[in-house]
């Protein structure tokens with residue numbers, strides 16, 4: 001495995017973690033939940049165990065459902081994780097050996113991703129309330 005491939009895989013994993021994080025922060029921004037509280041199922045309120053919070057992997061292991069109440073976990077979780085993994089991987093692919101450009105790119109996509117997830121969740125809330 002080349003050094004560049006190694007970094008691409010690493011950045012994909014870090015991107016997936018950030019994807020999970022920004023999705024949770026977007027949810028908490030809208031529902032006014034403290035950002036430092038432990039994650040809970042939005043349906044049954046059970047605390048989510050750390051091994052059920054592994055980005056991408058846990059979603060497939062649990063088949064997109066809560067371990068306790070079997071309610072559906074929002075697909076936005078998976079989309080956010082895969083999307084950020086892809087963006088981080090493409091960042092290191094494009095800006096390999098350009099640390100400054102890479103840093104700016106990662107900060108930009110992370111903030112843009114957070115804003116996009118927040119906007120999508122607000123739109124989702126609106127469509128639920130208005131039936132549109």
Ligand SMILES: [Zn+2]
Pocket residue numbers: 041042043044045046066067068069070071
């Ligand atoms: Zn639940």
